Amino acid sequence: MPALSTDHRKGLLITGIGGLALTIDIPLLKLADGEAWSVLLLRTGVTLLAALVIWAVWRLVTPNAPKLVPGRKGLMVAGLYGLGSIFFVSAVYNTTTANLVFILAFNSMFAALLSWIFLGERPRAGTLLAMAVMVMGILIIVWDSVGAGNLLGDLLAAASALTIASAITISRASGEDMGFAALVGVVLPLGVAAVMVGSVGFHVEQPWWIVLNGAIIMPLSFFCLATGPRYITGPEVAMFYLLETVLAPVWMWLIFLEKPSGNALVGGVILVVALVAHSVWQLMEGRRRRAAAAISQPA
Template identity: 25%
Template sequence: MKNPLAAAAAAVTVLLWASSFVAIRHVGNDLSAGPMALARLLVGSVLLGAFLLLRPAEQRWHRPVRRDWPPLLACGLLWFGAYNVALNAAERRVDAGTAAMLVHIAPLLIAVLAGLTLGEGFPRQLVLGSAVAFGGVLLIGSSTSTGRAEIWGVVLCVAGAVSYAVGVVTQKPLLGRLPAAQVTWLACTIGTVACLPFAPGLVRELGTAGPAAIWWVVYLGAFPTALGFTTWAIALRHTTAGKMGATTYLVPMLAILMAWLLLGETPAGLAIAGGALCLVGVAVSRTRSRARERVPAARA
Protein backbone atom coordinates (compact mmCIF):
# COMPACT_ATOMS: atom_id res chain seq x y z
CA MET A 1 0.00 0.00 0.00
CA LYS A 2 1.28 3.45 -0.90
CA ASN A 3 -0.69 5.13 1.89
CA PRO A 4 1.23 4.74 5.22
CA LEU A 5 -1.97 5.12 7.23
CA ALA A 6 -3.63 2.32 5.27
CA ALA A 7 -0.58 0.06 5.71
CA ALA A 8 -0.58 0.73 9.46
CA ALA A 9 -4.32 0.06 9.62
CA ALA A 10 -3.86 -3.30 7.86
CA ALA A 11 -1.09 -4.26 10.30
CA VAL A 12 -3.29 -3.39 13.30
CA THR A 13 -6.14 -5.47 11.87
CA VAL A 14 -3.99 -8.54 11.33
CA LEU A 15 -2.53 -8.35 14.86
CA LEU A 16 -5.91 -7.86 16.53
CA TRP A 17 -7.66 -10.59 14.54
CA ALA A 18 -4.84 -13.00 15.36
CA SER A 19 -5.21 -12.19 19.07
CA SER A 20 -8.93 -12.94 18.88
CA PHE A 21 -8.19 -16.67 18.48
CA VAL A 22 -6.49 -16.69 21.88
CA ALA A 23 -9.37 -14.71 23.41
CA ILE A 24 -12.04 -16.98 21.91
CA ARG A 25 -10.25 -19.99 23.34
CA HIS A 26 -10.54 -18.50 26.84
CA VAL A 27 -14.14 -17.32 26.48
CA GLY A 28 -15.27 -20.61 24.91
CA ASN A 29 -15.01 -22.31 28.30
CA ASP A 30 -17.74 -20.05 29.69
CA LEU A 31 -19.88 -18.86 26.77
CA SER A 32 -21.38 -20.87 23.92
CA ALA A 33 -21.20 -19.80 20.28
CA GLY A 34 -24.28 -17.59 19.93
CA PRO A 35 -24.05 -15.74 23.27
CA MET A 36 -20.33 -15.15 22.71
CA ALA A 37 -21.01 -13.59 19.30
CA LEU A 38 -23.79 -11.40 20.72
CA ALA A 39 -21.62 -10.19 23.63
CA ARG A 40 -18.70 -9.37 21.33
CA LEU A 41 -20.85 -7.51 18.81
CA LEU A 42 -22.79 -5.64 21.49
CA VAL A 43 -19.60 -4.28 23.05
CA GLY A 44 -18.26 -3.36 19.62
CA SER A 45 -21.48 -1.62 18.56
CA VAL A 46 -21.69 0.47 21.74
CA LEU A 47 -18.06 1.58 21.51
CA LEU A 48 -18.28 2.42 17.80
CA GLY A 49 -21.50 4.36 18.38
CA ALA A 50 -19.83 6.37 21.13
CA PHE A 51 -16.87 7.08 18.86
CA LEU A 52 -19.16 8.39 16.11
CA LEU A 53 -20.97 10.67 18.57
CA LEU A 54 -17.64 12.18 19.67
CA ARG A 55 -16.60 13.05 16.11
CA PRO A 56 -17.17 16.55 14.68
CA ALA A 57 -20.72 17.01 13.41
CA GLU A 58 -19.67 17.25 9.76
CA GLN A 59 -17.78 13.93 10.02
CA ARG A 60 -20.24 12.10 12.24
CA TRP A 61 -22.80 10.83 9.76
CA HIS A 62 -23.29 10.53 6.01
CA ARG A 63 -26.81 9.44 5.26
CA PRO A 64 -26.86 6.11 3.40
CA VAL A 65 -28.93 6.15 0.24
CA ARG A 66 -31.31 3.36 -0.73
CA ARG A 67 -28.73 1.45 -2.75
CA ASP A 68 -26.40 1.30 0.29
CA TRP A 69 -28.75 -0.74 2.46
CA PRO A 70 -28.67 -4.11 0.66
CA PRO A 71 -24.83 -4.38 0.91
CA LEU A 72 -24.92 -3.04 4.47
CA LEU A 73 -27.43 -5.71 5.45
CA ALA A 74 -25.42 -8.40 3.66
CA CYS A 75 -22.19 -7.33 5.37
CA GLY A 76 -23.78 -7.11 8.81
CA LEU A 77 -25.80 -10.32 8.64
CA LEU A 78 -23.15 -12.46 6.95
CA TRP A 79 -19.77 -11.22 8.14
CA PHE A 80 -20.56 -9.80 11.57
CA GLY A 81 -23.41 -12.14 12.43
CA ALA A 82 -23.22 -15.49 10.66
CA TYR A 83 -19.42 -15.68 10.47
CA ASN A 84 -18.91 -15.11 14.21
CA VAL A 85 -21.56 -17.61 15.24
CA ALA A 86 -20.37 -20.23 12.73
CA LEU A 87 -16.72 -19.92 13.73
CA ASN A 88 -17.48 -20.07 17.46
CA ALA A 89 -19.61 -23.17 16.93
CA ALA A 90 -17.11 -24.82 14.57
CA GLU A 91 -14.24 -24.58 17.02
CA ARG A 92 -16.24 -26.74 19.44
CA ARG A 93 -16.33 -29.52 16.85
CA VAL A 94 -13.01 -29.39 14.99
CA ASP A 95 -9.47 -28.81 16.19
CA ALA A 96 -7.78 -25.46 15.68
CA GLY A 97 -5.60 -26.61 12.78
CA THR A 98 -8.52 -27.93 10.75
CA ALA A 99 -10.52 -24.77 11.50
CA ALA A 100 -7.61 -22.60 10.31
CA MET A 101 -7.34 -24.50 7.03
CA LEU A 102 -11.05 -24.36 6.29
CA VAL A 103 -11.75 -20.76 7.34
CA HIS A 104 -8.81 -19.49 5.34
CA ILE A 105 -10.31 -20.47 2.05
CA ALA A 106 -12.01 -17.08 2.52
CA PRO A 107 -9.20 -14.95 1.00
CA LEU A 108 -9.29 -17.11 -2.14
CA LEU A 109 -13.07 -16.68 -2.32
CA ILE A 110 -12.66 -12.92 -1.83
CA ALA A 111 -10.21 -12.73 -4.74
CA VAL A 112 -12.56 -14.70 -7.00
CA LEU A 113 -15.69 -12.77 -6.02
CA ALA A 114 -13.93 -9.41 -6.26
CA GLY A 115 -12.58 -10.32 -9.68
CA LEU A 116 -16.03 -11.31 -10.90
CA THR A 117 -18.22 -8.64 -9.25
CA LEU A 118 -16.00 -5.63 -8.52
CA GLY A 119 -14.01 -5.58 -11.73
CA GLU A 120 -10.71 -6.19 -9.95
CA GLY A 121 -9.72 -8.92 -12.38
CA PHE A 122 -7.21 -11.63 -11.55
CA PRO A 123 -3.71 -10.09 -11.38
CA ARG A 124 -1.01 -12.71 -11.76
CA GLN A 125 0.82 -11.63 -8.60
CA LEU A 126 -2.35 -11.88 -6.54
CA VAL A 127 -3.23 -15.34 -7.84
CA LEU A 128 0.32 -16.65 -7.35
CA GLY A 129 0.74 -15.05 -3.93
CA SER A 130 -2.63 -16.34 -2.73
CA ALA A 131 -1.75 -19.87 -3.84
CA VAL A 132 1.61 -19.75 -2.02
CA ALA A 133 0.04 -18.31 1.15
CA PHE A 134 -2.77 -20.88 1.06
CA GLY A 135 -0.09 -23.58 0.88
CA GLY A 136 1.35 -22.08 4.05
CA VAL A 137 -2.05 -22.27 5.73
CA LEU A 138 -2.30 -25.94 4.75
CA LEU A 139 1.11 -26.62 6.32
CA ILE A 140 0.06 -24.83 9.51
CA GLY A 141 -3.17 -26.79 9.62
CA SER A 142 -1.54 -30.16 8.95
CA SER A 143 1.00 -29.55 11.72
CA THR A 144 -1.66 -28.78 14.32
CA SER A 145 -4.58 -30.88 13.16
CA THR A 146 -5.51 -34.01 15.11
CA GLY A 147 -7.44 -35.34 12.15
CA ARG A 148 -10.64 -35.64 14.18
CA ALA A 149 -13.03 -33.38 12.29
CA GLU A 150 -16.77 -33.76 12.72
CA ILE A 151 -18.64 -33.25 9.46
CA TRP A 152 -20.86 -30.57 11.00
CA GLY A 153 -17.79 -28.69 12.18
CA VAL A 154 -16.38 -28.76 8.65
CA VAL A 155 -19.67 -27.45 7.27
CA LEU A 156 -19.69 -24.62 9.80
CA CYS A 157 -16.11 -23.61 8.94
CA VAL A 158 -16.88 -23.52 5.23
CA ALA A 159 -20.12 -21.61 5.87
CA GLY A 160 -18.17 -19.11 7.95
CA ALA A 161 -15.57 -18.68 5.20
CA VAL A 162 -18.26 -18.04 2.58
CA SER A 163 -20.01 -15.52 4.87
CA TYR A 164 -16.69 -13.78 5.48
CA ALA A 165 -15.89 -13.53 1.76
CA VAL A 166 -19.32 -12.25 0.71
CA GLY A 167 -19.28 -9.74 3.56
CA VAL A 168 -15.95 -8.28 2.44
CA VAL A 169 -17.00 -8.00 -1.20
CA THR A 170 -20.28 -6.27 -0.28
CA GLN A 171 -18.45 -3.90 2.05
CA LYS A 172 -15.87 -2.67 -0.48
CA PRO A 173 -18.19 -0.45 -2.64
CA LEU A 174 -19.68 1.16 0.48
CA LEU A 175 -16.30 2.54 1.52
CA GLY A 176 -16.20 4.81 -1.51
CA ARG A 177 -19.40 6.52 -0.36
CA LEU A 178 -19.47 6.30 3.45
CA PRO A 179 -16.85 6.77 6.21
CA ALA A 180 -15.12 3.59 7.38
CA ALA A 181 -16.20 3.96 11.02
CA GLN A 182 -19.83 4.46 10.02
CA VAL A 183 -19.87 1.41 7.76
CA THR A 184 -18.31 -0.67 10.54
CA TRP A 185 -20.80 0.57 13.14
CA LEU A 186 -23.81 -0.03 10.92
CA ALA A 187 -22.67 -3.55 9.99
CA CYS A 188 -21.77 -4.38 13.60
CA THR A 189 -25.15 -3.12 14.82
CA ILE A 190 -26.99 -5.14 12.17
CA GLY A 191 -25.05 -8.22 13.29
CA THR A 192 -25.90 -7.45 16.92
CA VAL A 193 -29.62 -7.22 16.17
CA ALA A 194 -29.46 -10.51 14.24
CA CYS A 195 -27.88 -12.19 17.29
CA LEU A 196 -30.46 -10.89 19.79
CA PRO A 197 -32.23 -14.30 19.96
CA PHE A 198 -29.14 -15.45 21.91
CA ALA A 199 -29.75 -12.80 24.61
CA PRO A 200 -31.44 -15.16 27.16
CA GLY A 201 -28.54 -17.58 26.84
CA LEU A 202 -26.03 -14.75 27.24
CA VAL A 203 -27.68 -13.53 30.44
CA ARG A 204 -27.74 -17.07 31.81
CA GLU A 205 -24.13 -17.84 30.92
CA LEU A 206 -22.76 -14.52 32.13
CA GLY A 207 -24.24 -15.35 35.52
CA THR A 208 -21.89 -18.30 35.85
CA ALA A 209 -18.90 -16.94 33.90
CA GLY A 210 -15.76 -15.94 35.73
CA PRO A 211 -14.34 -12.40 35.71
CA ALA A 212 -11.57 -13.41 33.29
CA ALA A 213 -14.09 -14.58 30.69
CA ILE A 214 -16.04 -11.33 30.96
CA TRP A 215 -12.89 -9.26 30.47
CA TRP A 216 -11.94 -11.37 27.44
CA VAL A 217 -15.39 -10.66 25.95
CA VAL A 218 -14.84 -6.93 26.49
CA TYR A 219 -11.47 -7.27 24.80
CA LEU A 220 -13.00 -9.09 21.83
CA GLY A 221 -15.63 -6.40 21.40
CA ALA A 222 -13.34 -3.41 21.92
CA PHE A 223 -10.24 -4.42 20.00
CA PRO A 224 -10.64 -7.20 17.36
CA THR A 225 -14.20 -6.00 16.63
CA ALA A 226 -14.56 -2.22 17.14
CA LEU A 227 -10.97 -1.26 16.37
CA GLY A 228 -9.94 -4.19 14.15
CA PHE A 229 -12.89 -3.99 11.77
CA THR A 230 -12.55 -0.19 11.54
CA THR A 231 -8.86 -0.35 10.66
CA TRP A 232 -9.73 -3.10 8.17
CA ALA A 233 -12.25 -0.79 6.49
CA ILE A 234 -9.73 2.07 6.40
CA ALA A 235 -7.16 -0.16 4.71
CA LEU A 236 -9.71 -1.68 2.33
CA ARG A 237 -10.62 1.78 1.02
CA HIS A 238 -7.09 2.16 -0.33
CA THR A 239 -6.57 -1.21 -2.00
CA THR A 240 -8.45 -4.00 -3.75
CA ALA A 241 -10.54 -6.54 -1.85
CA GLY A 242 -8.42 -9.34 -3.29
CA LYS A 243 -5.13 -7.89 -2.03
CA MET A 244 -6.59 -7.01 1.36
CA GLY A 245 -7.98 -10.52 1.70
CA ALA A 246 -4.55 -11.99 0.91
CA THR A 247 -3.09 -9.95 3.77
CA THR A 248 -5.17 -11.95 6.26
CA TYR A 249 -3.13 -15.06 5.45
CA LEU A 250 -0.79 -13.65 8.11
CA VAL A 251 -3.45 -14.18 10.79
CA PRO A 252 -2.95 -17.97 11.35
CA MET A 253 0.83 -17.53 11.62
CA LEU A 254 0.52 -14.73 14.17
CA ALA A 255 -2.16 -16.64 16.08
CA ILE A 256 0.24 -19.57 16.48
CA LEU A 257 3.01 -17.24 17.70
CA MET A 258 0.65 -15.63 20.22
CA ALA A 259 -0.51 -19.03 21.46
CA TRP A 260 3.15 -19.96 21.87
CA LEU A 261 3.91 -16.82 23.91
CA LEU A 262 0.67 -16.58 25.90
CA LEU A 263 -0.47 -20.18 26.25
CA GLY A 264 2.84 -22.01 26.10
CA GLU A 265 1.83 -24.00 23.02
CA THR A 266 5.06 -24.68 21.14
CA PRO A 267 4.53 -24.61 17.36
CA ALA A 268 5.61 -27.59 15.28
CA GLY A 269 8.31 -27.27 12.66
CA LEU A 270 5.75 -27.49 9.87
CA ALA A 271 3.82 -24.62 11.42
CA ILE A 272 6.94 -22.44 11.31
CA ALA A 273 7.55 -23.42 7.69
CA GLY A 274 3.90 -22.68 6.92
CA GLY A 275 4.22 -19.26 8.51
CA ALA A 276 7.23 -18.53 6.33
CA LEU A 277 5.24 -19.54 3.24
CA CYS A 278 2.40 -17.22 4.31
CA LEU A 279 4.87 -14.34 4.55
CA VAL A 280 6.24 -15.08 1.08
CA GLY A 281 2.76 -15.43 -0.41
CA VAL A 282 1.52 -12.15 1.06
CA ALA A 283 4.67 -10.38 -0.15
CA VAL A 284 4.13 -11.74 -3.68
CA SER A 285 0.45 -10.77 -3.67
CA ARG A 286 1.30 -7.19 -2.70
CA THR A 287 3.78 -6.60 -5.55
CA ARG A 288 2.67 -4.37 -8.39
CA SER A 289 1.99 -5.79 -11.82
CA ARG A 290 3.46 -4.11 -14.85
CA ALA A 291 0.01 -3.03 -15.92
CA ARG A 292 -1.38 -0.55 -13.46
CA GLU A 293 -4.29 -1.86 -11.43
CA ARG A 294 -7.39 0.24 -11.54
CA VAL A 295 -8.62 0.95 -8.02
CA PRO A 296 -11.65 3.20 -7.51
CA ALA A 297 -10.71 6.51 -5.93
CA ALA A 298 -11.46 6.63 -2.20
CA ARG A 299 -12.98 9.63 -0.50
CA ALA A 300 -10.66 11.37 1.93
Protein backbone atom coordinates (compact mmCIF):
# COMPACT_ATOMS: atom_id res chain seq x y z
CA MET A 1 0.00 0.00 0.00
CA PRO A 2 2.72 2.59 0.82
CA ALA A 3 4.39 1.84 -2.53
CA LEU A 4 1.13 2.45 -4.40
CA SER A 5 0.57 5.70 -2.55
CA THR A 6 4.13 6.87 -3.30
CA ASP A 7 3.75 6.03 -7.00
CA HIS A 8 0.47 7.95 -7.13
CA ARG A 9 2.03 11.05 -5.56
CA LYS A 10 5.00 10.72 -7.91
CA GLY A 11 2.65 10.56 -10.89
CA LEU A 12 0.72 13.62 -9.75
CA LEU A 13 3.96 15.60 -9.27
CA ILE A 14 5.46 14.60 -12.63
CA THR A 15 2.25 15.30 -14.53
CA GLY A 16 1.68 18.60 -12.70
CA ILE A 17 5.12 19.85 -13.77
CA GLY A 18 4.35 18.90 -17.38
CA GLY A 19 0.96 20.59 -17.32
CA LEU A 20 2.38 23.80 -15.85
CA ALA A 21 5.16 23.96 -18.46
CA LEU A 22 2.60 23.49 -21.23
CA THR A 23 0.75 26.68 -20.28
CA ILE A 24 3.38 28.91 -21.95
CA ASP A 25 3.50 26.91 -25.21
CA ILE A 26 0.93 29.00 -27.11
CA PRO A 27 2.32 32.41 -26.00
CA LEU A 28 5.80 31.37 -27.19
CA LEU A 29 4.38 30.28 -30.56
CA LYS A 30 2.61 33.62 -30.95
CA LEU A 31 5.68 35.62 -29.88
CA ALA A 32 7.70 34.03 -32.69
CA ASP A 33 5.49 35.82 -35.26
CA GLY A 34 5.80 33.22 -37.99
CA GLU A 35 3.89 31.24 -40.58
CA ALA A 36 2.27 28.06 -39.20
CA TRP A 37 4.29 25.45 -41.14
CA SER A 38 7.57 27.28 -40.52
CA VAL A 39 6.83 27.42 -36.80
CA LEU A 40 5.95 23.71 -36.79
CA LEU A 41 9.16 22.83 -38.65
CA LEU A 42 11.39 24.76 -36.24
CA ARG A 43 9.50 23.65 -33.13
CA THR A 44 9.57 19.93 -33.96
CA GLY A 45 13.15 20.01 -35.26
CA VAL A 46 14.50 21.57 -32.07
CA THR A 47 12.33 19.28 -29.90
CA LEU A 48 13.62 16.14 -31.67
CA LEU A 49 17.24 17.27 -31.36
CA ALA A 50 16.82 18.07 -27.67
CA ALA A 51 15.11 14.71 -27.01
CA LEU A 52 17.88 12.73 -28.70
CA VAL A 53 20.59 14.62 -26.80
CA ILE A 54 18.82 14.08 -23.46
CA TRP A 55 18.28 10.38 -24.20
CA ALA A 56 21.93 9.86 -25.28
CA VAL A 57 23.25 11.54 -22.10
CA TRP A 58 20.79 9.50 -19.99
CA ARG A 59 22.01 6.28 -21.62
CA LEU A 60 25.63 7.22 -20.87
CA VAL A 61 24.83 7.82 -17.21
CA THR A 62 22.73 4.68 -16.66
CA PRO A 63 21.71 1.65 -18.72
CA ASN A 64 18.22 1.92 -17.19
CA ALA A 65 17.22 4.86 -19.37
CA PRO A 66 13.73 4.50 -20.91
CA LYS A 67 13.47 3.17 -24.45
CA LEU A 68 12.96 5.72 -27.19
CA VAL A 69 10.00 3.78 -28.59
CA PRO A 70 8.76 0.82 -26.49
CA GLY A 71 7.56 -1.62 -29.16
CA ARG A 72 4.49 -1.41 -31.40
CA LYS A 73 2.41 0.43 -28.81
CA GLY A 74 5.22 2.95 -28.51
CA LEU A 75 5.04 3.54 -32.26
CA MET A 76 1.29 4.08 -32.00
CA VAL A 77 1.74 6.55 -29.15
CA ALA A 78 4.48 8.39 -31.05
CA GLY A 79 2.30 8.62 -34.15
CA LEU A 80 -0.68 9.93 -32.19
CA TYR A 81 1.39 12.62 -30.46
CA GLY A 82 2.80 13.55 -33.87
CA LEU A 83 -0.68 13.96 -35.35
CA GLY A 84 -1.71 15.90 -32.26
CA SER A 85 1.15 18.36 -32.84
CA ILE A 86 0.04 18.99 -36.43
CA PHE A 87 -3.56 19.59 -35.38
CA PHE A 88 -2.49 21.75 -32.42
CA VAL A 89 -0.15 24.14 -34.25
CA SER A 90 -2.65 24.44 -37.13
CA ALA A 91 -5.38 25.29 -34.61
CA VAL A 92 -3.20 27.99 -33.01
CA TYR A 93 -3.33 29.94 -36.28
CA ASN A 94 -6.99 29.24 -37.08
CA THR A 95 -8.87 30.04 -33.87
CA THR A 96 -8.55 32.08 -30.69
CA THR A 97 -6.42 30.91 -27.79
CA ALA A 98 -9.46 30.73 -25.51
CA ASN A 99 -11.38 28.49 -27.94
CA LEU A 100 -8.31 26.31 -28.46
CA VAL A 101 -7.50 25.62 -24.83
CA PHE A 102 -11.12 25.22 -23.76
CA ILE A 103 -11.70 22.61 -26.46
CA LEU A 104 -8.39 20.88 -25.71
CA ALA A 105 -9.62 20.44 -22.14
CA PHE A 106 -12.18 18.01 -23.55
CA ASN A 107 -9.41 15.40 -23.81
CA SER A 108 -10.17 14.14 -20.29
CA MET A 109 -13.66 13.15 -21.40
CA PHE A 110 -12.25 11.62 -24.58
CA ALA A 111 -9.85 9.62 -22.38
CA ALA A 112 -12.71 8.33 -20.25
CA LEU A 113 -14.74 7.41 -23.34
CA LEU A 114 -11.84 5.62 -25.02
CA SER A 115 -11.07 3.70 -21.83
CA TRP A 116 -14.69 2.55 -21.84
CA ILE A 117 -14.59 1.42 -25.48
CA PHE A 118 -11.15 -0.18 -25.67
CA LEU A 119 -10.23 -1.09 -22.08
CA GLY A 120 -13.67 -2.06 -20.81
CA GLU A 121 -13.52 0.58 -18.07
CA ARG A 122 -17.17 1.67 -18.03
CA PRO A 123 -17.55 5.29 -16.92
CA ARG A 124 -19.60 5.85 -13.79
CA ALA A 125 -22.71 8.00 -13.71
CA GLY A 126 -20.69 11.03 -12.61
CA THR A 127 -18.39 10.76 -15.63
CA LEU A 128 -21.32 10.41 -18.03
CA LEU A 129 -22.96 13.47 -16.49
CA ALA A 130 -19.74 15.48 -16.81
CA MET A 131 -19.49 14.41 -20.48
CA ALA A 132 -23.00 15.68 -21.18
CA VAL A 133 -22.28 19.03 -19.51
CA MET A 134 -19.00 19.40 -21.41
CA VAL A 135 -20.67 18.69 -24.74
CA MET A 136 -23.00 21.60 -23.98
CA GLY A 137 -19.99 23.84 -23.25
CA ILE A 138 -18.26 22.80 -26.49
CA LEU A 139 -21.42 23.54 -28.51
CA ILE A 140 -21.60 27.03 -27.01
CA ILE A 141 -17.97 27.74 -27.96
CA VAL A 142 -18.25 26.31 -31.47
CA TRP A 143 -21.56 28.13 -32.09
CA ASP A 144 -19.71 31.39 -31.56
CA SER A 145 -17.27 30.37 -34.32
CA VAL A 146 -19.82 29.52 -37.02
CA GLY A 147 -19.56 32.22 -39.65
CA ALA A 148 -16.61 33.86 -37.87
CA GLY A 149 -13.86 31.93 -39.64
CA ASN A 150 -12.84 29.99 -36.52
CA LEU A 151 -14.77 26.76 -37.09
CA LEU A 152 -11.85 25.03 -38.82
CA GLY A 153 -9.55 25.93 -35.93
CA ASP A 154 -12.09 24.63 -33.40
CA LEU A 155 -12.36 21.32 -35.28
CA LEU A 156 -8.56 21.05 -35.39
CA ALA A 157 -8.46 21.66 -31.63
CA ALA A 158 -11.01 18.87 -31.11
CA ALA A 159 -8.94 16.54 -33.31
CA SER A 160 -5.85 17.36 -31.24
CA ALA A 161 -7.73 16.59 -28.01
CA LEU A 162 -8.88 13.25 -29.41
CA THR A 163 -5.39 12.17 -30.52
CA ILE A 164 -3.87 13.15 -27.16
CA ALA A 165 -6.57 11.19 -25.33
CA SER A 166 -5.90 8.19 -27.57
CA ALA A 167 -2.18 8.37 -26.78
CA ILE A 168 -2.90 8.58 -23.04
CA THR A 169 -5.22 5.57 -23.25
CA ILE A 170 -2.67 3.40 -25.07
CA SER A 171 0.09 4.51 -22.69
CA ARG A 172 -2.04 3.58 -19.68
CA ALA A 173 -2.95 0.19 -21.18
CA SER A 174 0.68 -0.68 -21.98
CA GLY A 175 2.17 0.24 -18.60
CA GLU A 176 5.34 1.31 -20.44
CA ASP A 177 7.31 4.52 -20.00
CA MET A 178 6.24 6.54 -23.06
CA GLY A 179 8.08 9.76 -22.17
CA PHE A 180 10.47 9.64 -25.12
CA ALA A 181 7.91 8.13 -27.51
CA ALA A 182 5.92 11.36 -27.21
CA LEU A 183 9.04 13.34 -28.15
CA VAL A 184 10.16 11.05 -30.98
CA GLY A 185 6.63 11.41 -32.37
CA VAL A 186 7.55 14.89 -33.64
CA VAL A 187 9.26 13.14 -36.58
CA LEU A 188 5.85 12.98 -38.30
CA PRO A 189 4.99 16.70 -38.10
CA LEU A 190 8.64 17.53 -38.85
CA GLY A 191 8.41 15.66 -42.16
CA VAL A 192 5.05 17.18 -43.08
CA ALA A 193 6.22 20.69 -42.18
CA ALA A 194 9.43 20.25 -44.21
CA VAL A 195 7.39 19.41 -47.32
CA MET A 196 5.04 22.35 -46.80
CA VAL A 197 7.83 24.85 -46.08
CA GLY A 198 9.55 23.66 -49.26
CA SER A 199 6.61 25.01 -51.25
CA VAL A 200 5.58 28.12 -49.25
CA GLY A 201 8.97 29.23 -47.89
CA PHE A 202 10.30 29.67 -44.34
CA HIS A 203 9.08 32.63 -42.32
CA VAL A 204 9.66 33.13 -38.57
CA GLU A 205 10.42 36.69 -37.45
CA GLN A 206 11.71 35.84 -33.95
CA PRO A 207 12.87 32.21 -34.02
CA TRP A 208 14.53 32.27 -30.58
CA TRP A 209 11.09 31.94 -28.95
CA ILE A 210 10.55 28.69 -30.86
CA VAL A 211 14.04 27.48 -29.97
CA LEU A 212 13.26 28.07 -26.28
CA ASN A 213 9.96 26.27 -26.73
CA GLY A 214 11.41 23.29 -28.58
CA ALA A 215 14.58 22.90 -26.52
CA ILE A 216 13.09 23.21 -23.02
CA ILE A 217 9.32 23.60 -22.79
CA MET A 218 8.26 20.83 -25.19
CA PRO A 219 10.69 18.15 -23.94
CA LEU A 220 9.77 18.92 -20.32
CA SER A 221 6.00 19.03 -20.81
CA PHE A 222 5.71 16.15 -23.31
CA PHE A 223 7.98 13.86 -21.28
CA CYS A 224 6.20 14.51 -17.99
CA LEU A 225 2.68 14.27 -19.41
CA ALA A 226 3.53 11.09 -21.35
CA THR A 227 5.19 9.50 -18.29
CA GLY A 228 2.23 10.24 -16.01
CA PRO A 229 -0.02 7.36 -17.20
CA ARG A 230 2.55 4.92 -15.84
CA TYR A 231 1.62 5.97 -12.30
CA ILE A 232 -1.88 7.50 -12.43
CA THR A 233 -5.06 6.99 -14.43
CA GLY A 234 -5.78 8.50 -17.84
CA PRO A 235 -8.48 10.90 -16.56
CA GLU A 236 -6.10 12.08 -13.82
CA VAL A 237 -3.38 12.78 -16.41
CA ALA A 238 -5.84 14.63 -18.63
CA MET A 239 -6.87 16.71 -15.61
CA PHE A 240 -3.51 18.49 -15.67
CA TYR A 241 -4.25 19.84 -19.15
CA LEU A 242 -6.69 22.06 -17.23
CA LEU A 243 -3.69 24.16 -16.23
CA GLU A 244 -3.32 25.23 -19.86
CA THR A 245 -7.06 25.80 -20.12
CA VAL A 246 -6.97 28.21 -17.19
CA LEU A 247 -3.58 29.91 -17.59
CA ALA A 248 -2.91 30.15 -21.36
CA PRO A 249 -5.76 32.64 -22.00
CA VAL A 250 -4.46 34.68 -19.05
CA TRP A 251 -0.95 34.87 -20.54
CA MET A 252 -2.43 35.79 -23.96
CA TRP A 253 -4.58 38.49 -22.38
CA LEU A 254 -1.58 39.97 -20.52
CA ILE A 255 0.85 39.78 -23.46
CA PHE A 256 -1.34 40.35 -26.53
CA LEU A 257 -4.55 41.82 -25.03
CA GLU A 258 -6.43 38.94 -26.68
CA LYS A 259 -9.79 38.89 -24.89
CA PRO A 260 -12.00 35.79 -25.12
CA SER A 261 -15.44 36.23 -26.68
CA GLY A 262 -18.56 36.08 -24.54
CA ASN A 263 -19.55 32.63 -25.78
CA ALA A 264 -16.00 31.35 -25.28
CA LEU A 265 -16.04 32.54 -21.68
CA VAL A 266 -19.45 31.01 -20.97
CA GLY A 267 -18.58 27.71 -22.63
CA GLY A 268 -15.14 27.72 -21.01
CA VAL A 269 -16.54 28.26 -17.53
CA ILE A 270 -18.95 25.34 -18.10
CA LEU A 271 -16.05 23.15 -19.24
CA VAL A 272 -13.75 24.08 -16.37
CA VAL A 273 -16.43 23.66 -13.70
CA ALA A 274 -17.44 20.26 -15.11
CA LEU A 275 -13.83 19.10 -15.38
CA VAL A 276 -12.82 20.30 -11.92
CA ALA A 277 -15.88 18.72 -10.33
CA HIS A 278 -15.29 15.47 -12.19
CA SER A 279 -11.55 15.41 -11.41
CA VAL A 280 -12.12 16.04 -7.69
CA TRP A 281 -14.73 13.29 -7.66
CA GLN A 282 -12.30 10.91 -9.42
CA LEU A 283 -9.56 11.62 -6.89
CA MET A 284 -11.91 11.11 -3.95
CA GLU A 285 -13.17 7.83 -5.43
CA GLY A 286 -9.60 6.64 -5.92
CA ARG A 287 -8.69 7.42 -2.33
CA ARG A 288 -11.78 5.57 -1.08
CA ARG A 289 -10.90 2.51 -3.16
CA ARG A 290 -7.31 2.51 -1.89
CA ALA A 291 -8.50 2.90 1.70
CA ALA A 292 -10.95 0.02 1.25
CA ALA A 293 -8.18 -2.15 -0.20
CA ALA A 294 -5.92 -1.36 2.76
CA ILE A 295 -8.64 -2.38 5.22
CA SER A 296 -9.42 -5.64 3.40
CA GLN A 297 -5.71 -6.54 3.15
CA PRO A 298 -4.07 -5.39 6.40
CA ALA A 299 -0.29 -5.56 6.68
